[in-house]
Structures are given as C-alpha cells and as structure tokens.
Amino acid sequence: MPSRRQRLAEILDRSGAQAFLAQSRPNQLYFLDHPDPSTVISRGSAPAILFSADRTVIFPGIWIANACRDMLPNCEVIPCELGDPSPMDQLDAYLRKAGLKKIVSDHLSPQIAGTEVVVDDVGAVLRRCKDERDLAFMREAARISDLGMSTAFKTVRPGLTTLEVVAEGTAAMLRAGAEYAVMNPAVGIGTYYLDSGEDPRRVIKEGDMLFIDMAAYVHGYLGDMTRAVIVGEGNAQQRELLATVHQAYRAASQAMVPGAEGRKIYQGVVDCYAAKGWAKYFVHHLSHGLGLGGDRPGINRESGDVLQAGDALSCEPGLYVPGLGGARVENMIYVSAKGPEELTKCPIVPQLGF
Template sequence: MDRLRRVEVLRGALDGVADAMLLTKLVNVRWLTGFTGSAGMLLVGPRRLLLVTDGRYREQAEEQLGDVGVDAEIEITSSPAELLRSASSGWGTVALEADDVTWSMERQAATEWFPAAELVPTSGLVEELRAVKDGAELDRIAAAAAIADDALAGVASQLGNRPSEAEVATELEAAMRRAGAEGPAFETIVAAGPHSAQPHHHPGSRRIERGDLVVIDMGAMVDGYRSDMTRTFCIGEPSAEQRRLLDVVEAAHDAGVAAARPGARTADVDAAARSVVRAAGWAEHFVHPTGHGLGLEIHEPLRLSATSDATLAAGHAVTVEPGVYLPGLGGARLEDTLEITPGGNRALTRSSTVPIVG
C-alpha cells in the first residue's frame, strides 16, 4: 500500500480548506501511516508529517512507519501542547476531524495546541479518500472473506446437532483465528428460531432446534481489513411460509447485486432490493439499509440506503444485505461483500447460499 501517495492526496484535499490538519481518528492515522497503536495524533502540514504518541509505542511506531516507508517525525510525549504549538508556527488555519473531536479536545486545540491559528472543522474528509480501495486493500478484504467462508463451511454442518447460538458463534470465531484472521470483524451474530427476527441478536444459550431459521452474520479481519457475510439456514425442510421468506430475500439480494455497478446511485441499489420485498408485502419488515461500505471499519460512510446520494465507483467495497424479519415466524438475511469493478461487481464472499441443513 502506497502510504506516501495517500499523504499527498490528503494534502491536495486540504488545498483551499486549511494549511494543515490534525488527525485524531486512529483508523485514519493507520490508513495514512500504518501505525496501529491505541493512542496517537498525526499532524499533516504542507511539508511536515508528525506522529505524536506516548512511550508505550516508541518502538512500535518506528517499526510500523519504517516498514511501510513513511518518513515522518515521531515524537513521544503525554503533553503535546508545546510540541504542537511549535510545529504549527506560521500556519493560519488547522483542520480538525469534527466527528471525532470531543468538546474538551477542541478547547485544548483552540487554547493550547494551536492558539495562533483558526480551527476549521471537517467531516468525512479522510473517509472519502478511503472509500475507493487500492488493490492491496481489496486483496486483504478478499483474504478476510475467504477465511470467513472456510469457517462457515466447517461449522454449518453442525447446526443440526442442537448446539447453542453462543457455541456456534464461539466456534466460528475460533475457526477464523485458526485460519489466520486477527479476529472477527465484529461480534458474530447467531440468531435461531424466534431470535432470527431480531437483526442484531446477541448469541445466547438457546439451542438450535429442528424447524428453526438460523441467521449467521460474520466476518474476519486480516491486517485490519474486514469482511462481512450473512447466511440464513433452515434446520430441516422449511415450511411453505419459511420457503417463501427465503426465496423473497434471495431475490431481493440478487436484485441489489445486479444493480451494484459503477455509476449507480446507492439509493437505486437500495430501491432495487427493497422493491422485491415491497412486492411481497413485507416492506415494513425490511428495517435497515440494503448495505454499507467496509474496509478498516466494518461500517464505513458509504451507505446503500434510500436517503443516500452517493454514487458507486470501481474500487468501492460494499455489502448488499437485504433482510426480512417477521415476529413469530423468524427472519432471513442474505449478505455478500462486493468489490465494485469497472464492468460491474465481484463477490468477495463466496459461501453457498443453499439454506437447508438436514
């Protein structure tokens, strides 16, 4: 990953906005420098790149920035005021990440860190740069997706043996770690029977029984990059109503995937999936957006929703995940992670969508 190019792209984005920028959102610091510590700030000036962290990360910062070829000054301190004042001498404006800065941090920035500069709030500036992934980023998301695929393939056949939701979630996360993932991309969802009507059910002690619908939402993390996939299973032959539910969700998923291509409005992708559910009479039971962007975060700002005005482009990584949730019967969701390609899209998650477990 070409981190130096990213720094220059950010400097270009700051032209006309501010003389410099202080990044406090750690995932953005990581994207620019490779630094993965839990405390740090990155000051990006016209000709200066300064990482400020504390003594726990002295060696880690030097190693990680050196590994990716980022030539930045690294300063170790727990009281950065004097350092930031000196570094920003002569700058008239300094941008902050408004969505990440607390009130107290803004007060510090105004009175202690950059007292001679005007503070400029920005929202989503770095996130917009992160939205289009390079090949190395997409490779990591694909690797995470493959690990999740393999983990699910190894566990799905056990669903008919009456494991608890929590046991299935634990085994899926352990399988992903054994296959080389840093960990799960998020807390694994296993929702069985009536719980499957809850989109974000927390796995519990309920055992999976014959006749249950089971929603499994999972992903792996590789080098910080995340995958996201949902499959719905039926333990034994589905009833007529369960079969209809599964078929409608699959058709909505396929319509959303077909609409996801460069130049498509994200609202139109949502509409393509949602129209199938609406035609089935279940519009009020599709209660979340059709999808979202992902990468270093499981939910990145790109949203496939009715209220979004974004446009898909080659290099975007997004999910398509329609779901229908019927209290008393259960729910179903089918989700894939897609790379938007110049000619359409490519599914990075490739697990079978056959829903029946004997």
Template sequence: MTTLDELQGALRRAGVDALWISDPSNVRAITGFTSGKDGKVLVTPDGATLYTDARYTVQAAGESSVPQFIARPPDTYLHAAPALKGLRVGFEADHLTVVLLDDLRDHWPDSTLVPVRGLVQGFRLRKDERELDAIREAQRIADAAFTQVRPLIRPGVTELEIALELELAMRRAGAQSAFEIIVASGPNGAKPHGVASSRVIGHNELVTVDMGAQVNGYHSDMTRTVAVGDPSAELRRLYRAVLEAEEAAVAAVGPGVRAADLDHLARDLLTGHGLGVYFAHSLGHGVGLDVHEGPGLRGTSEDVLEPGMVITIEPGVYIPEVGGVRIEDLVLVTETGHEVLSQSEKEVL
C-alpha cells in the same frame, strides 16, 4: 494508502490549512501505523507528523510513513502549536470528543479550529491492490470458517457455541473476527443486530449468521441464513423473497450506479412481496479499514459506485415473534461490473 499531496490538496479545497486527524482508521490510512487508536496525525502545508506515546516508539518507527513525535498531551499539543499559529485547522467533527476539542482550543489559541467531515474517508472509498488483497484474504478465511462450522448448526446447539466455533476457525487461520459474530435463531432472527446468546437452536427454524474476518486491518462481512430441519411455508417464503432481492441488487452493481437506486431496487422487490415494512435498515455499506464505511447504500445516499469500492448487499426481513432472514454478499465494484467476493453457499428453500 492516501498520499500526503492528495490530502493537502483536499484541505485547500475544504478551506482549511491543516488537519488534526484523530479517527484511528484515518490515522492508519495516512501513516501505516497499526495502533491508530493511540495515535494522532497533524497534516500541515509543510508535511505531516504522527503523534504517539513511548509504548509505540519502535512500532511507529517501523510502520509509519511520516515522521513521529513521541509524547503525551499536553506535550503533543505544545509541539504542534508553533506550526499552527494563524492557521485554520480542521478537526474530525465526527470523531473528536468535546473534552479533547476544549484541549485543542486551550493549547492552540492562535489558531482557528474548523469542523470537517469525510476528508480522509473520501480517499478510502476506492481500494488499491494491496488493500484488495487483504480484503480477499479476510473473506476467504470467513468463507472457509463458515463451511467448516455449517454442519454444527443443528438442534440442541446454542447460538454462542456456533459463534465460538466460527471465531476459533478464523483465529486458527490467522485472522481475527471483524466484529461480534451474530448467530440469531428462531424468533431471535427478528433482531438485525442481535448477538449470539445462550438460546438453544430448535427444530424447523431459520438461523442467521453474520460474520467477518480481519486481516492486516482490513475486514470482510457476510451473512447467511440457514435452515435447521423443515421450516414453515411462511419462513420459506420470507427466505425466497430476501434471496430474490439480494440477488437482483447484486446483479445491478456496477460503476456509475447510484447507491440509492440499489436500495430502492431491493426495497421495492420486498414491498412487492408485502415485506417492505419489515426491511429495517439500509441495503449495505462500504467495507475496508472499518467494517462500516463509505459508500452508504441507503435510500437517501448521494454516493455513486466507482471501481475499487468494496460494498455489502444485505437486504433483510425481520418480523417480531416470528423470526428473520438476512442474506449478505461482499462485492467489489470493477471497471466493467462487479465481482462477488463472498463464496459461501446460499441455501435454496
């Protein structure tokens, strides 16, 4: 969890005196309050306050590591106003709506509101042992669910049925699904974020399953592409190319490695197979309180990997009217290299 002293130091370096935190994951990271979507945090040079409403009085008192003020707007803004008089107040530009920004301006006329980005997220890049324990457990549950459900992926079963079985397996193990599970069979595999549909899985197809679990607010994320029957030689070629790119990128993960270089490595390998044009997204992303967070593993990223970061490596190939392949591992950056957290078997075609 981010310490208040660290965050106040970051505010000074960013040229602001205070910060109004509205991103739910950042609210949780600062306070421990698990209903961050119904909370806000004000950080000032003198301390911090969690603002939430009366539905969460008992919960906030039990969870929050900072003092609480229980009220709804406009009382929330009126309570904060005296402490902010004459200060430069940062707000999370990538989360606060225009309407809510107007509300802040109306109630804090004696403050200067300054858009900021990534102040809290920067402290969330490296996970501590408590966070890693939750992510490991989330991935363990996801692996177990996939292993349990894999035999059910066969001709005559719908994508939705597979997604439901995966979610039920994770629920029974004490976790929630981290996101809407993707089960994309046959030509649906050409949709990188295609949701599970009523399509019936056919013979000799590839099926892509993208899934994750959530434990104590922390997520896992993993993708496997599996064969049903005997896919064509071309589908097998696509699979082998993606697997080669994925394994090469995973092997290159370590502290000090530029995220952009990993993307280039995988993309160049797929280009060598004539498939680079079909790799339609970045190589991966960080995982934690959000399924998608920093660092970003795209070709233009300036991020450099550090120990404690948890990232995905997920190259893919998506060909319209043919299908697609994506293989994704969840990887922890360690002091000496990396540790692959996702243990579900990868098929060899």
C-alpha cells in the same frame, strides 16, 4: 493512481492548509508509511498524527510510544513518558513552534493559538475509492470470513447451542489470522433485526430458521458477511421467506454498478418484499461502506449516494417476520468499472453439518 499521500497533498494544497491532523484510526492506518500499519496501531488509535506533504509527526501517548518509535523509522515520533505533557498539549506546542497557519482535522480539535483548524474528514473522502492495497487486504479479510462462515455452518445440527456453533467459526477465523472476530447468531421465530444479539445459549431445533452475522478484522480491514438457512426441511412459508431474501439480494447486488442511485437500489428491495406483503419487515439499511471503518458509501431509505467505480460496500437485505423467523444474506461487494464483484464467496446456501 497517485499515491495516498499525493492525493492528500493535492487536497491540502487546494485548501491552503499545511497538514492533516488524523485522530481516527481509519485515517491513521490509511496514510501511515508502513506495509501493515495495523501491527503498529493494533487497537484504538494514536491520540494524534500530523500528515504534511513531506513528513509524518506522531503524538502516540505513552501506550504506543515504543511501538511507533521502533516500527515507524520514517516518521517523527514525539517521545512521551510518564509525567510528560499530554499528547494534545504536545501537539499544541509543536504547532506553535512549527508555525503552521492552517491545518485540516478529521475531528473537532481544541483551538490552537496561531493555527486555523478546519474540521473536514478528507481521509474519508479519499478512502472511498479503493486502491490496490485496499483490495488486497479486503480480499484477505473476505477469504478469512468465508472460512469462518463455512466452518460455523458445517457445525450446525439440532441439539447444539448457537454458542457452540459460533465458537468453531470464530476460532477458525482467529487461527487464520484475523485480529478480531465475532459472530452473532439468531435462531427460531425471532421477530426483529436485533434478535441477532439474542441469548447465544439457545438450542438449535429441527425446523428452525437460523442466520449468522459475522465480522472479522484483517490488517485493519473489515470482513463482513451473513448467511441464513432452515435447519432441516422447514415449512413452505419458511422456504418462501428464504427464497424471497435470496431474490432481493441477487437483484440488489447486480444493480450495484457505477452511476446507480442508492435510493433506487433500496427501493427495489422494498418492492420485492412488498410483492409478498413483507415490506414492513425490512427494518434496516441495505448497505454500509467497507474498508478501514466508517467508509462511504451507504445505502438506506434516504440514501443520496450514487455509486462510483472503486466503491466497496455490503449488500444485506433481510426479513424478520413475527412467528416465522428471520433471514438475511450479506456479501462484500466491490464496484468495479465492469460491474459488481462479490468479494465474499461462501455459498449463499451453506452446507450444514448433518
């Protein structure tokens, strides 16, 4: 596969543009010439980075100017000190001086005299097909996610709060190298998807349904997973609910092959739930893209995406039944030419701590 910058240069050449203006963090991390750009731009984004065929020009603002200067020797870093013009004013002056007639930008940018600015997130297009570097970082994010999830569930026992449980899982991920980690638990007879943002002080009881959604960023890449359990034996309806979610997950994840239509995969989940009379309790998307952020494709009720080899996305069917409880299973899926690969490997029924 051609390098990231080579593929970008080909797109720019076809459009007659001389450079790509990246203002979003995912695009900046994707194209920067550094083994791990997330160590340079560790939070947020640089105000602007201009990528052309043969150079990278960074307008860092005062807050990351030193890091860019010291850690990106192959880039031109525009100095910015207290009292200097703003990064966008510096960009305007640079473009005027360089005489660039046309650039492509991933965000709506102010008009620049003498330069045509075309708003087109070509970075998102190129980021969709994962390369070896993407996969290496995503596998590491998945490994750390597995550790966090298994640690959290091994802590679960009646009498603890969900906050105590996720504190252990989150700490495990941070100790293992995650730059950021969060876990959202939902326990009891919650009725809505958004119950995953509930009061974390709720006490876990025997017979509760419990699910934990987590996210961790590793080298700038998202690790994402959800697991659901019954605390203890539960009742027959709870066991049926959990088994139905597992069935929907297996069918949907196995259908994630090159050429598959997202809308049909989503409908398969709806049909699975409808057979139990629960379709109306599936209230969210089935998939979102994975990678550096805002990646394609996604799958929902109105999805027009067709899966391609190289895609990476979540698979997360859930059910949230009033008076009974909520359950969701989510894994990171890589769509290879040979079929779907689960990057996250924590058991679908995690081991509890009692």
